[in-house]
Amino acid sequence: MAESAPPKEHAGLRVIAVFKLFKAILLTVVGFGALRMVDRDLAEVARVWAHRFSIDPENHFARWLIRKAAAVEPNNLRHIGEVTLLFALDQLVEAIGLWFNQTWAKYMLLIATTVVFFRETYVLVVQAIHGIFSYWRLATVGITVAILAYM
Secondary structure (H helix, E strand, O other), X not given: OOOOOOOHHHHHHHHHHHHHHHHHHHHHHHHHHHHHOOOOOHHHHHHHHHHHOOOOOOOHHHXXXXXXXXXXXXXXXXXXXXXXXXXXXXXXXXXXXXXXXXXXHHHHHHHHHHHHHHHHHHHHHHHHHOOOOOHHHHHHHHHHHHHHHHO
């Protein structure tokens, strides 16, 4: 027996679920990458990457990056990795719930999207007051509004 297509009202949730799954996978890679770097010399890693991309280590940007990498404490990097993995788990749970059209997942999406909307709108307005404009931030607000309207 062939599986039928999801109802049209669930198709939008499935698109959002796939996006959430993509974010969960990306965050998982970043989280494990951060945890993998905990006991490594980050300044040396930055030097190797600069060399790999043919960037002169005496370049202003390269020196800045190496200084910043050397200043990262292993404990901070561990916390960043752990929090990133927890957020990845949140995104995965939300994606699965949305895929299966669960009410609790819709509430999670509504709450998270509302928080993003208010934060991004606030930053967009504050930056506009200071003469700074970001198309990425405007796009984020637009996508957030579209998700909220869909909900």
